[in-house]
Every structure is written in structure tokens, then in C-alpha cells.
Amino acid sequence: MGKKILAFLLVLSLFLVPGAALADECAGLADGSNEKVVCYENKIKESQGQQKTLANTISYLDNKISLKRAEIGQTEEDIKSVEKEIVTLSVKIGRLDVSLTDVSELLISRVGAAYKRSLFKPIMMLFSSKGLTDFFERNKYLQTIQLNDRKILLELQTSRDVHQEQKDLKQRKQEELEGLKTQLSAQRVALGGQKAVKSDLLIQTKNDEQKFQQLLAGARAEYYAIQAIIAGKGKETEVGHVNEGDKIATIIQGSSCNSSGTHIHFMVAENGAVKNPFGYLGNIDHINCSGPGGYSECNAGDPFNPSGDWAWPINPRVRFSQGYGVSWATQNIPWIWYDFHNGLDVNGESSSVVKAVKSGTLYQGSYIGGCTLRYVRVDHDNSNLDTLYLHINY
Numbered sequence: 186m187g188k189k190i191l192a193f194l195l196v197l198s199l200f201l202v203p204g205a206a207l208a209d210e211c212a213g214l215a216d217g218s219n220e221k222v223v224c225y226e227n228k229i230k231e232s233q234g235q236q237k238t239l240a241n242t243i244s245y246l247d248n249k250i251s252l253k254r255a256e257i258g259q260t261e262e263d264i265k266s267v268e269k270e271i272v273t274l275s276v277k278i279g280r281l282d283v284s285l286t287d288v289s290e291l292l293i294s295r296v297g298a299a300y301k302r303s304l305f306k307p308i309m310m311l312f313s314s315k316g317l318t319d320f321f322e323r324n325k326y327l328q329t330i331q332l333n334d335r336k337i338l339l340e341l342q343t344s345r346d347v348h349q350e351q352k353d354l355k356q357r358k359q360e361e362l363e364g365l366k367t368q369l370s371a372q373r374v375a376l377g378g379q380k381a382v383k384s385d386l387l388i389q390t391k392n393d394e395q396k397f398q399q400l401l402a403g404a405r406a407e408y409y410a411i412q413a414i415i416a417g418k419g420k421e422t423e424v425g426h427v428n429e430g431d432k433i434a435t436i437i438q439g440s441s442c443n444s445s446g447t448h449i450h451f452m453v454a455e456n457g458a459v460k461n462p463f464g465y466l467g468n469i470d471h472i473n474c475s476g477p478g479g480y481s482e483c484n485a486g487d488p489f490n491p492s493g494d495w496a497w498p499i500n501p502r503v504r505f506s507q508g509y510g511v512s513w514a515t516q517n518i519p520w521i522w523y524d525f526h527n528g529l530d531v532n533g534e535s536s537s538v539v540k541a542v543k544s545g546t547l548y549q550g551s552y553i554g555g556c557t558l559r560y561v562r563v564d565h566d567n568s569n570l571d572t573l574y575l576h577i578n579y
Contacts, residue, residue: 211251217262225252235398239390239397242519246383249517253376260369267362274328274355278348304390343478374484378477382517388553400520406555408523410442414552414560414573415454415527427541427563430496434539434561436532441576442556448506449539450575451498452528459527460570461509465493466542470501472534476513486513498574499533506530528573539574 189569195388211224228248232241389394426432438447453460476486487508497503507514507530515524541547545565552558560575 189419211255217256217258221255222252222259225255228252237401239386239392239394242386242397243383246379246386246519250376250379250383253372253379256374257369258375259370260365264362264365264369267365270364271355272360274351274358278351278355278432344384346402352556360550367556376476378484378486378513378517381477384520386519397520400524402555404520404522407443407558410552410554410556411450411452411559411575413525413554414458414550414575415452417457419550421548421562424547424549426544427547428544429541431541432538433541433547433563434574434579436499436537437576437578438537438538438561442558444576446506446532447537448504448530449498449577450528450530450534450573452573452575454571455569456572461491461530463489463491463493463509464496465495466491467494469503471505474504474506475508477517486517496540497531498539498542499531500538500574504532504534506532525551528575537553539577542572543570 210222211228214221214224225248226571229245229252232248234246246578252376256560299301370457386397389400409427436447436449440446451462453462453465458576471489473487473489474483483504487505489505489508507526509527509529510525512526515521515526543563543565545563548562548564550560550562552560558575559577560573561577561579562574563572567573
């Protein structure tokens, strides 16, 4: 009876943890093979968007970790293959070097002989011959030598062409190898990031489904609050006119309204439509912490590419934790269910002061939706642009 119950529980566990059977099937495929990578890619596609429970989310993260390991194995196999090709090419080039040397030495000797023959007049050869038969044989011999000289020249040119082709191919393979090594390094960083996401999830939830649901609810509440603020649904009070560089708020230290980590969420909007802030902000001293590690470590995940001329709302050095649009966080953090980040998350390492990036009318606002999200908004002078600064104190 006990064995039957145990068997039933084992079968039941496969249904409680979606994808477990397929994950084992993927794991049985050859390391470094494309089939293993494709297997995990398909598994992740099937479970995409199903991270509604802690068990599903952990299974999803395990598959992403396994996929990254499979990609690393494939890259390592590619590196071994290219390294073997480079060794083979090096041997071929070495042999061609010897061949070129031999043919060049032979050609030099033949050039000297040809020069001596050029000094010998045909009429002199006729008179020095023992007869017409001897003359024709000598002439035939000279023609054969000339043909051989041409053959040597052609062999030299062919050897040079092949030699250069092999050297060019080796150079391309060496560049390919460097690219694969860079790719491998990035994949290992990404693997570390995915492990960190899973570890962070387990730390935050303590393997408790209720705590996980709170994370999801918090992410949704913050997202809807931000969307409501952009739509003009926040409760605002006009403060008055401010100039570029004036202090308008301070950054809340620590967590605030369903968001962890000290930062401001900075947005640019035109008639209610968000814009990429990097299109307006100028370059600044910064540290890119938008990838794996979050607020505790600094690994780049999103590009930091300002192309405008605005001053920043915080003093340098800027700590950049999430970019605009499809960010590393929206792609990798499982409780962030939306796929588009509508602003920049940044913090100042030397000061918590928030400044107006342009002159305009300042509004202090808040939106209550599960928690109170405070913000300030500057309606810019002489344009339809607004800038919004969230997770702040007035």
C-alpha cells in the first residue's frame, strides 16, 4: 500500500510542477548540442506568462538557468572547434612558408640561368653547333627550360595566393574565436544573474506562496499607479514656477510604494504619451547597475545612451538601475509581469536632491492605489513636454 501511495505522489508531482518531465528530457540531450538549446527554448516559450504561482515561477527560472547552461556548453564546443581550425591553419601556413621558400630559391637560380641564356645569341648557337640536328636539339632544350621557368613562376604565384588565403582565413577564425570568448563571458554573467534572480525570489518569498502573490500584487499596483499618473489621474497641487536646476524634491531612501531600492522613476511625456528620456538628457558620469545584481551589484543590462542636452535631475555620479522600454528587468525578473518600462530608474550617489531639468510650472502630486505614490511634475515652458519624478518626498 505504501509503495502505491509513493508512486501516486511521484506522478502527481509531475503535474504540480509544470514542465518537469520535459526539463528532464532536455537535460538528457548531449551537452553543447543545438538540440539541447532548442529544447529549453521551446520549454520557456510554452511557459512564458504562466508565472502566476511560486512553483510555476521557480520551474520557469530553472528552465532559463538550464537554457543558459546549454548555451554556454554550445559556445564552449564552438570555441574548441575554432581553436582546432586555427591549429590546422597554422600547420598549413607553416608548410606553405617552406614551399614558398623552396620555390623562391629555385626561381632565383632559374632567373640567373635565364639571364645568361639571354646573352647567348641564336646565331652563335648555330655556328657552335655540330650540325642542324644538334642546333634543333639545343633550341628544343632551351624552349623546355623556358616552359619550366614559366611553370615555376605560376607555382610561385599560386603558392602566394593560397598562402594569403590561409592567412586571411586564420585571421577571420581568430576574430571569430575572440567573439565566441566574449559571448561566453556574457553568457556566464547572464547565468549568474539568473541564479541571483532565483535566489532573490526565494529570499523575498521564503518559499511562501502568499509572499509571492504579494510581490505580484505590488508590481501590478505600482504599474497601474504610474499609468494613472501619466493619464493625469493623480491628485495634484500647483506650487508655482521653477527654473532649470531648482530643487523640487528629495529621493525617498529605501523602499517606497511597492518598489524596492532607493531611486527616482524619471519620465518624459508629451500630451500624455511617454518619450524615451535618453533622447533629451545629456551625457553624465554614471555607473550602470541595470543588469544582474540589482541594487547590490553593478552589472550592465540596459544601454546607457543619452543623446540630448538636458541637465540631469540628480547630481553625478548617477547610479542607473533600469532603462526605458524593454529592459533587462522586464525580461528577467519574474514578478515584473509587464514588458515595457516607461521611464528611467536612477539614483544619485552623492545627493538625494531632485532638480528640475527645465523651467516650468511645478506640481506636487500623489496617487493612492494600494499605497500612496508621491511624485512631482514640471509642465515645461514653451513646449508640450512634462517631466515627472516619482518615489520622492516634497
